[in-house]
Amino acid sequence: MDQSTLALTQFVPRPGIIDLGWGHPDPELLPVKGLREASARVLNRYGSDALAYGSPAGPGPLIEWLCDRLGEIDARSPNPDSVALSAGNSHALDLLTSLLTAPRDVVLVEGPTYHLAVRILRNHGVRVVAVPTDTHGLQVDALAQTVNAFRRRNHTVRLLYTVPTFHNPTGVSLGDARRKQLVEFAEAERIIILEDDAYRELAYDEPAPPSLWSLARRGTVVRIGTFAKSLAPGLRTGFITSDPALTTRICNWGMFASGGGISHFNSLVVAEFGVTGEYARNVDQLRSAYRERRDALLAALRDHLDARATWLSPAGGYFVWLSLLDARDAAALLPLANAEGMSYMPGTKFFVRSQKGSSSLRLAFSRYPPDELAEAIRRLGRALDR
Amino acid sequence: MDQSTLALTQFVPRPGIIDLGWGHPDPELLPVKGLREASARVLNRYGSDALAYGSPAGPGPLIEWLCDRLGEIDARSPNPDSVALSAGNSHALDLLTSLLTAPRDVVLVEGPTYHLAVRILRNHGVRVVAVPTDTHGLQVDALAQTVNAFRRRNHTVRLLYTVPTFHNPTGVSLGDARRKQLVEFAEAERIIILEDDAYRELAYDEPAPPSLWSLARRGTVVRIGTFAKSLAPGLRTGFITSDPALTTRICNWGMFASGGGISHFNSLVVAEFGVTGEYARNVDQLRSAYRERRDALLAALRDHLDARATWLSPAGGYFVWLSLLDARDAAALLPLANAEGMSYMPGTKFFVRSQKGSSSLRLAFSRYPPDELAEAIRRLGRALDR
DSSP states (O other): OOGGGGOSBSOOOOTTOEETTSOOOOGGGSOHHHHHHHHHHHHHHHGGGGTSOBOTTOOHHHHHHHHHHHHHHSSSOOOGGGEEEESOHHHHHHHHHHHHOOTTOEEEEEESOOHHHHHHHHTTTOEEEEEEEETTEEOHHHHHHHHHHHHHTTOOEEEEEEOOSSOTTTOOOOOHHHHHHHHHHHHHHTOEEEEEOTTTTOBSSSOOOOOHHHHSOTTTEEEEEESTTTTOGGGOOEEEEOOHHHHHHHHHSHHHHHHOOTTHHHHHHHHHHHHTTHHHHHHHHHHHHHHHHHHHHHHHHHHHHTTTEEEOOOSBSSEEEEEESTTOOHHHHHHHHHHHTEEOEEGGGGSSSTTTTTTEEEEEOSSSOHHHHHHHHHHHHHHHHO | OOGGGGOSBSOOOOTTOEETTSOOOOGGGSOHHHHHHHHHHHHHHHGGGGTSOBOTTOOHHHHHHHHHHHHHHSSSOOOGGGEEEESOHHHHHHHHHHHHOOTTOEEEEEESOOHHHHHHHHHTTOEEEEEEEETTEEOHHHHHHHHHHHHHTTOOEEEEEEOOSSOTTTOOOOOHHHHHHHHHHHHHHTOEEEEEOTTTTOBSSSOOOOOHHHHSOTTTEEEEEESTTTTOGGGOOEEEEOOHHHHHHHHHSHHHHHHOOTTHHHHHHHHHHHHTTHHHHHHHHHHHHHHHHHHHHHHHHHHHHTTTEEEOOOSBSSEEEEEEGGGOOHHHHHHHHHHHTEEOEEGGGGSSSTTTTTTEEEEEOSSSOHHHHHHHHHHHHHHHHO
16 A cells, blocks of 8 residues: 555655745644634534535635735735636646647746646647746747747747746746836737736735736736645645636636635635634734745845855745755755755746756755754755765 | 525525425534534544645545445445545545546447536536436447447547435436446456446445445546535535556646645545544434435325326435426426426436437435425426416
8 A cells, every 4th residue: 555645744754854835834833723723713603504515706704805905915806706816826827728728729928837727728738938037027029929929930929827926836926027027018918817816915025016917907827826835735625816707707617617716615724714803813923923034035145155156035925946056056066965855946947948057056045943944054055065 | 786695505595486496415413513623623632633734646645535435335445545525425526537638539328318517528628428218227229329329430439427325316327247347348348337336325225336436446436425415515525436547646636736636625524424423423424314305205206196107216315216207398397397386307307419308307305394295296286277
């Protein structure tokens, strides 16, 4: 019997290794007691309605509260008829790839991009093509050239998957001017932007920039968001804000028309946590904890990797993107880093063509307290010494 | 603002109508108190592990308990490495259609079949073709002819979707001889059988027949099961039993590799309900309640529709399939039935070619107590009188 089959959680710790490879929250920061009480209150308040087949778009109480919350953390609040709930951003991306693409379509992504998003896209037979980024995010001029080049060769190019805010893996946010440029380009060229907005709540220095969804005309941007980063991934609850026509298509999609909302009970638990104010307090605590961790990681990088690497300072999210100097190969360094007792994700994972990103790596500062992050970077420094 | 957007549940009652159109459980039969306590115990026992990203196949505690349970209610128990958990059968069917078919493949179904399964299949661009059934279920000889006919024309025919046990909509179970014949045919012709086993727990007269999965060689049958009918649909938790190779493919599928198990917290709640024996007691109560309802419905049919319709007596599940005599059109009768205060699902819905089944209809006996079922049939009789 395969041991991994009977695991409980996705992350399985390796003894002696501080693993900055996984973009997971610190278990200590998950509000166990609050959610236990919220679950009980949901079943007291809604009774059997919390356990029945749910409304296909998701239960009204979460949609209503979410619209209010997005009004606070984004530039514009959706109408409830433009919202459908999901089982998290991975499920939403899988669903929307089915809905919005056909096999062999070209789907554009950033280079680098979230590596498992590429796997989800490819599951649906599309051709994934990366567009270069810089320290201000996606290069919109390069995007235009890529679209034109593929369209000239009669490829269907209808979708861009992007993480414009606190990017995974780079931590960068797309600049304001580029946001406008990108939205205008997509509107003019009838490209649908699939905006992965997983990290919006985790803004450490100033409010997150306005979502592409909030800036665009109806139908141009589909934004996917999740409670995995701001509350608890095990609840598998997220949301899709688009427009009434797409929301209707989602509700009529067979999976929802048959089984109802895909996260019914858990959505009510999230709503309960929202309306009582516990969600907002939890996000405040997360921002404070992760800000301290980010700062600790950046300080440790200055202390231990100065003159051996450069890195980007993120204003939110989970990740620091690091580039080794002297073209050091990050994948080759990984076994040495593991031997010293730390781990990370090599940069090549995040590029569609794996020869890119070879001297880069992603560090997640979400899962460990400041002292362990500092120790991990000391160990990385020792690995570089070897 | 669209009212339906802010609904809580999928079923919205229509005043004055006893609605036998929906295959939903009676809210009164959902174990609200037991699940409230099980949720609390899960969060006490597992703490943050219950809220973290879950193991892609689903948490070990539910997989282990499920294997034991299937050993009791089926002819064979899976090994844990052949099980992956789902967000219910609608999600599992969507997932497996993505995994096992390509657009334009022929997918075979029963005529009649579960109508929303057809919608899920078609979402993936496959061509759905129905094979005739009779009172013993799918006609395997007709299946062989259909497969051969399409293959001669160079169509790819790799998948059969079937509900062999307490069929939706007919209530019929495939006979033992046909089960063997079907499995042997699929093995010989390399057809994958996607067995929808949603109703196995709801056997009222004798144990459910052995699943096709239990009878077949590894790799021939993928069985999907759900806790929607035996526990609570709002938990959105089900399972896929196949073989280790397919389980690995599911775990490596982008959606799971990225987000982990799709029903993590709720799976632990189901496991808790299972190991304490509450699940088994709940199923005993459901069998008793639904048996009484089935008998009440059949008695009412004898009392009020004798000589005007024929029907099949199901040994399990949710449904009675009724055929009106004198070629009465069931869709045309529906407004009259609604006016009398009852509803049902017209038979044409369950056929791929909608000119079939016009004098048939599906009655669900799951959602209402015996006296309301009897009243609904009295009203149907009055509608037929008009």
